[in-house]
Amino acid sequence: MTDAGRVVLATGDDPLVLEHGGHLDHVEVAYETWGELAPARDNVVFVCHALTGDAHAGGEGGWWANLVGPGRPLDTDRFHVVCANLLGGCRGTTGPSSPDPATGRPWGLDFPLLTVRDLVAVHRRLLTHLGVERLHAAIGGSLGGMQVLQWAVDDPAAIDRAVLVAASSRLSAQGIAFSAVARDAIMRDPDFQGGRYVGSGRRPDHGLAVARRMAHITYVSEGSLEAKFGRDRIADGPPTHATDFQVEAYLDHQAEVFLARFDALSYLYLTRVMDYFDPFSDAGAAARAGSGGTDFLVVSFDTDWRFPTAQSRRIHDHLAAAGARSRHVEIASPWGHDSFLLEPPGYHDVVRQHLVRHPG
Numbered sequence: 001m002t003d004a005g006r007v008v009l010a011t012g013d014d015p016l017v018l019e020h021g022g023h024l025d026h027v028e029v030a031y032e033t034w035g036e037l038a039p040a041r042d043n044v045v046f047v048c049h050a051l052t053g054d055a056h057a058g059g060e061g062g063w064w065a066n067l068v069g070p071g072r073p074l075d076t077d078r079f080h081v082v083c084a085n086l087l088g089g090c091r092g093t094t095g096p097s098s099p100d101p102a103t104g105r106p107w108g109l110d111f112p113l114l115t116v117r118d119l120v121a122v123h124r125r126l127l128t129h130l131g132v133e134r135l136h137a138a139i140g141g142s143l144g145g146m147q148v149l150q151w152a153v154d155d156p157a158a159i160d161r162a163v164l165v166a167a168s169s170r171l172s173a174q175g176i177a178f179s180a181v182a183r184d185a186i187m188r189d190p191d192f193q194g195g196r197y198v199g200s201g202r203r204p205d206h207g208l209a210v211a212r213r214m215a216h217i218t219y220v221s222e223g224s225l226e227a228k229f230g231r232d233r234i235a236d237g238p239p240t241h242a243t244d245f246q247v248e249a250y251l252d253h254q255a256e257v258f259l260a261r262f263d264a265l266s267y268l269y270l271t272r273v274m275d276y277f278d279p280f281s282d283a284g285a286a287a288r289a290g291s292g293g294t295d296f297l298v299v300s301f302d303t304d305w306r307f308p309t310a311q312s313r314r315i316h317d318h319l320a321a322a323g324a325r326s327r328h329v330e331i332a333s334p335w336g337h338d339s340f341l342l343e344p345p346g347y348h349d350v351v352r353q354h355l356v357r358h359p360g
């Protein structure tokens with residue numbers, strides 16, 4: 001059974017208090033579910049999406065349809081899978097382009113800055129709304145893995161099995177630098193209009209496209225770009241400043257499809273969420289994450305240079321040193337960071353096995 005819905009999870013009477021201060025009096029969340037909820041409500045697998053994902057993880061066109069479905073590692077004949085669009089997103093959940101209840105106008109840059117803890121607080125409210133106390137598992141890739149880690153820190157008794165794929169507990173200087181250039185491209189686009197572009201008939205598409213082109217290069221590997229495109233050109237002819245190489249046409253295409261599904265303000269807010277994430281700066285965080293008996297699987301890909309294996313090993317090392325149950329597996333993949341969306345050999349097997357492991 002597949003279900004999709006939208007639910008209000010914060011109101012003026014029950015606001016969402018944010019980690020950096022301030023609160024949101026209205027939070028609406030878009031979510032989808034697949035598979036039957038067991039009568040004991042003990043078969044829920046929560047999927048946390050990455051930077052630009054949405055609630056549509058499974059089913060036709062789902063961004064994780066290779067992982068979610070009957071007989072898949074997140075087996076919907078067995079599990080009740082839930083995925084929600086993030087707070088700050090632009091795919092049905094409240095974000096910076098949503099109306100500010102105080103003015104009726106889109107929030108723009110008046111939307112408060114968020115943290116991973118805030119994103120998780122909304123997931124936790126959704127679970128309460130669904131009448132679920134404990135997750136069979138929580139799984140996420142990239143920013144999704146960060147949410148799973150924060151969730152275990154904030155509510156250690158809530159998750160039996162945690163799967164963090166291609167994630168990081170702390171962006172490197174290089175990672176923050178990539179985010180900075182992407183945000184600059186957006187904010188310096190004249191159509192950004194100080195963040196007041198919603199409803200103006202102009203959007204900072206140029207800036208957002210530059211941001212996505214650059215980010216996409218970091219999500220794939222040098223080898224995969226070489227293998228797909230090499231130095232192939234679209235047509236023979238004299239040199240030009242226009243798109244000429246196949247790899248340029250590929251980036252143009254990636255940017256074009258991205259503009260059709262994503263919003264520049266959400267990009268600014270969610271990249272900033274990632275920059276500041278650093279849960280182990282709190283010396284007690286790893287011990288708390290392990291204190292509820294959560295069984296962690298940390299997966300990385302050998303060609304991921306955006307969130308390299310060393311960053312996953314750091315997560316595992318912190319957890320293991322604090323006595324948490326944790327395993328780290330590095331998967332060989334030719335495809336870089338976005339391997340978490342694909343099926344390199346061995347990856348789905350370790351996830352499948354972890355989801356049926358006995359806790360304790």
Ligand SMILES: CC(=O)SCCNC(=O)CCNC(=O)[C@H](O)C(C)(C)COP(=O)(O)OP(=O)(O)OC[C@H]1O[C@@H](n2cnc3c(N)ncnc32)[C@H](O)[C@@H]1OP(=O)(O)O
Binds near residue numbers: 049220253257
């Ligand atoms: C994580 C979440 O929570 S979901 C996030 C949202 N989703 C994403 O971020 C995914 C974006 N990333 C991608 O699509 C990535 O490219 C991957 C790595 C996942 C897909 O990998 P692959 O299957 O190897 O696809 P590839 O990277 O080659 O891209 C194929 C696309 O490029 C297009 N393309 C390929 N070569 C060219 C070319 N020379 N010129 C123009 N376009 C090209 C294809 O037509 C295809 O388009 P389509 O996706 O619109 O059908």
Ligand SMILES: N[C@@H](CCO)C(=O)O
Binds near residue numbers: 051053143219
């Ligand atoms: N390609 C993914 C990965 C980000 O880490 C996304 O856009 O969400």
